[in-house]
Amino acid sequence: AQSVTQLDSQVPVFEEAPVELRCNYSSSVSVYLFWYVQYPNQGLQLLLKYLSGSTLVESINGFEAEFNKSQTSFHLRKPSVHISDTAEYFCAVSPLGGSQGNLIFGKGTKLSVKP
């Protein structure tokens, strides 16, 4: 079985400051890793994913995440946040070889960017 722990339920930060949203996972098998973002009253949007290859993955809007197998972590970072980044962020895993439909999510981290 797999589980995902997001260590911070809320992260307040000022605009243009750096931010890190932490994610640790537990699994007896290899997994794929994902970060999703959810804006108010909307569904989830894929931010970035790690399937294989380079352990550093980047999104088109400046976020990046690094897969650390030894620490079973997949922390999300952005060097300079904008007001528009205010949203809830979910880390998720799915077992290698399985359908990508069966995602196990963490409880989410609410990022609040203040001017």
Add this chain to the structure above:
Amino acid sequence: DAGVTQSPTHLIKTRGQQVTLRCSPKSGHDTVSWYQQALGQGPQFIFQYYEEEERQRGNFPDRFSGHQFPNYSSELNVNALLLGDSALYLCASSTQGALNQPQHFGDGTRLSIL
């Protein structure tokens, strides 16, 4: 190109009633997954449909059932509603086996049980 569409957007029911939620996948997708997102929690996987059959199921009771139609659209049915069934129900679509293509989520149906 329409993405994943869900209906209705909001629904209010009372305990013991039955409810049906609907989902149309993104064009070109053949697989539909359903998730339950309780307030303050991450989404929890209910089940997945492909080729009109339930392929995977999460830890949900038999009160939760589903169906997929030949046009790939899907329904989620919940019987004997409980207060704890109040949640946002999300539908996600994908193409079976296409791991490099992201899953697309709808905006959800918010179900409130009184």
